[in-house]
Amino acid sequence: MEFIDYYKVLEIEKSASIDDIKKAYRKLARKYHPDLNPNDESAKRKFQQINEANEVLSDPEKRKKYDQYGKDWQHAEEFEKARQQRGQQTYQGSGSQTNYGFEQDDDFSEYFASMFGGRSGSGSRGQVKFRGQDFNSELKLNLLDVYKTHQQTLTVNGKNIRLTIPAGVEHGQTIKIAGYGGPGANGGPNGDLYITFSILNNTKFKREGNNLHTSVDVDLYTAVLGGELTVDTIDGKVKLTVAPETQNGTKIKLKNKGFPVYKQEGQFGDLYITYNVKIPTNLSEKQKELFKELSKTS
Amino acid sequence: MKTTDLIPVQQFCEHYNVEISFINTLNEFGLIQIVRVETKPFIQPEQLKDIEKMIRLHYDLQINIEGIEAISHLLTRVNQLQEEIIALKNKTQFFDQDDL
Numbered sequence: 001m002e003f004i005d006y007y008k009v010l011e012i013e014k015s016a017s018i019d020d021i022k023k024a025y026r027k028l029a030r031k032y033h034p035d036l037n038p039n040d041e042s043a044k045r046k047f048q049q050i051n052e053a054n055e056v057l058s059d060p061e062k063r064k065k066y067d068q069y070g071k072d073w074q075h076a077e078e079f080e081k082a083r084q085q086r087g088q089q090t091y092q093g094s095g096s097q098t099n100y101g102f103e104q105d106d107d108f109s110e111y112f113a114s115m116f117g118g119r120s121g122s123g124s125r126g127q128v129k130f131r132g133q134d135f136n137s138e139l140k141l142n143l144l145d146v147y148k149t150h151q152q153t154l155t156v157n158g159k160n161i162r163l164t165i166p167a168g169v170e171h172g173q174t175i176k177i178a179g180y181g182g183p184g185a186n187g188g189p190n191g192d193l194y195i196t197f198s199i200l201n202n203t204k205f206k207r208e209g210n211n212l213h214t215s216v217d218v219d220l221y222t223a224v225l226g227g228e229l230t231v232d233t234i235d236g237k238v239k240l241t242v243a244p245e246t247q248n249g250t251k252i253k254l255k256n257k258g259f260p261v262y263k264q265e266g267q268f269g270d271l272y273i274t275y276n277v278k279i280p281t282n283l284s285e286k287q288k289e290l291f292k293e294l295s296k297t298s
Numbered sequence: 299m300k301t302t303d304l305i306p307v308q309q310f311c312e313h314y315n316v317e318i319s320f321i322n323t324l325n326e327f328g329l330i331q332i333v334r335v336e337t338k339p340f341i342q343p344e345q346l347k348d349i350e351k352m353i354r355l356h357y358d359l360q361i362n363i364e365g366i367e368a369i370s371h372l373l374t375r376v377n378q379l380q381e382e383i384i385a386l387k388n389k390t391q392f393f394d395q396d397d398l
Contacts, residue, residue, distance in 0.1 A: 131312065189312060
């Protein structure tokens, strides 16, 4: 292993300050950077040395060790033995650094590895940021809860989130709350929170998208002769005119009386009503007679 | 071009920890070409190597965009000259062999 004088590599004095080291490194890096010296093996080697020297000398702890042992090679070997006895303690960093287009294994000299146990991450930009984990949550609501836009406060992982739930949210629909997932690593952004709506329909209306369906009973006389009927819609009662001779199973549409359209304020689906004509039971003798008479006329 | 073949600028910037304005400036200087699909900006994968290089030049070596532009032109020229040298070397080798 050849002793490398890092001060000579960076062309600085032993007494150089951190600023001097930084300046010298930048100047030489600009000169020998592999991106600026394509296909130049000597520049690549020189750049590796500069990087290595900078990594040691710009870190006060490593510089101290280098100054202590690096000066005299024999002492460095003793240091190495002692280090191995202490249980292969190394100084490996947690982050990765920018790869300059050559093999990581060749980045640092054997000398560096023996002194410092490998490469450590020092550049802040070189560390790859990791986005935090996405969280998934289920929110149970009643159908009537999502008929109107409303706000709700949720507690997810100890954080209170005030959430605006738009009218018309569908069962099984998932919305994303950006940044409310797990925290990012190395300064990376937080993950997102995904909320899936589970909507319980405890009304008499069947929901199909934005449209609602229901059925109402119509007595025989109203169905035959026509008349008025008051029916329930999801937001109140409405009066309907039943046409004479309405057949059982007739379906009518009440425009804009369905469910709100998601994120389209003021827009609604339709309400479909199926008439269920009820045949009278427990007829009196007189009523039976009248029906018999009626049947003779047809 | 399918968007699955492209890299969203936002995602790229988060991964490399660079500002979107840096990528926009590279685009304005004509050093890279941002593709827009329904107004969303994307990077073409074949430009990744060059962009990574420009990121290193800017963030590691503190070279400004004008400097990167000049370097890009010079590097293109260096590469061309290197290829020419190799071609000429091959030619001289051929003539040297003839002499033998």
